[in-house]
Amino acid sequence: MLKIQVILLLGVLLWSFGQQRKPTIYIIGDSTVRNTDQEYWGWGSLLPEFLDTAQITIANHAMAGRSTRTFQKEGRxxxxxxxxxxxxxxxIQFGHNEGSRPDTTKQGYRGVLRGIGKDSVVLDWGNGRTETVYTYGENLRRFVRQARRKGAMPIILSMIPRNQWNQEGRVKRADRDFGLWARQIADEExxxxxxxxxxxxxxxxxxxxDAVKEKYFPGDHTHTNKAGAWVNAASVVEGLQAIQHPLAKYRKRP
Structure with a gap:
């Protein structure tokens, strides 16, 4: 009887340890990562379709309309x-809401300074309230460094492409601005x-x-439907596999 009790106790302890060691993927970003999940979907909402949530937890904290600046400012x-x-x-995937000139107007309240430098600007909101605004790259740098202090492992992703095409019939890339700066910070850090x-x-x-518009973009050129979010979630996992990241081991088998 005592032997059975010891075995059961060891089993409970091992199960408890396994539960405690189950890692979590935290996701931060904008509406292209988490949306209303009605007409428009973000890829973070569909990532559990591709990864084994029995082995890893997925916590999607992305919020529509946010930039690297407002995601911090609001305490998120x-x-x-x-x-x-x-x-x-x-x-970490941002970039769609960063483009405006940073100021205190409705048009500029999400904007950041361009590039990856450490320059900043102080905005006066009145009543003694000020805000220091940094570059897009510096905001990414801060996410990365703070996560590392906690022992977490950050991964930077370039923003999903918009449904915008050039005259040569190619999708416009973000490789000269936010996508480039995201890559540069990843390399630097x-x-x-x-x-x-x-x-x-x-x-x-x-x-x-024509097919992309019909299949994935029911409204504007930025936000996808569920099918489009599925494509982007698949791209995330394919990207992790391509760089042989440890997260790829959690991919669900067909």
């Missing part, structure tokens, strides 16, 4: 940072980079603009 990053544990992962922009753009080009 502080919440994620407080949850990070050693062995967790952090997927020595963290993995998934070129989601390029991977999905290549898929779009195989279909052509």
């Amino acid at each position: 990053w502080d919440k994620v940072d407080s949850l990070l544990k050693p062995g967790d992962y952090l997927l 020595g963290v993995p980079f998934v070129d989601l922009n390029e991977i999905t753009a290549a898929k779009y080009e195989q279909l052509g603009p």
Whole structure:
């Protein structure tokens, strides 16, 4: 009887240890990562379709309309940072809401300084309230460094491509601005980079603009439907596999 009790106790302890060691993938980003999940979908909502959630937890903290600046300003990053544990992962994908000139107007409240430098600007919101705005790259740099302090492993992704095409029939890339800067920060900080922009753009080009519009973009040129989000989630996992990232081992088998 005592032997059975010892075996049961060991089993419970091993199960408890396994539960405690189950890592979490935290995702931060904008509406292309998490949306209303009605007409428009973000790829983060469909990532569980591709990864084995019996072995890893997925926590999608992305929020529509946010930039690297407002995600921090609203305290959303502080919440994620407080949850990070050693062995967790952090997927970072921003870029769609950063483009305006940073100021205190409705048009500029999400904007950041361009590039990856450490320059900044101080905005005066009145009533003694000020805000220091940094570059897109510096914001990514801060996410990466703070995550690492917690023992988490950050991964930077370039933004998904918009449904915009040039005269040569190719999807417009983000490889001269936000996609480039995301790659540069990943290289500088020595963290993995998934070129989601390029991977999905290549898929779009195989279909052509008319089919892409019909299949994936029910409204504007930025937000996809569920089918489009599925394509982007698949691209994320393919990108992880291409760089032989440890997260790829959690991919569900067909």
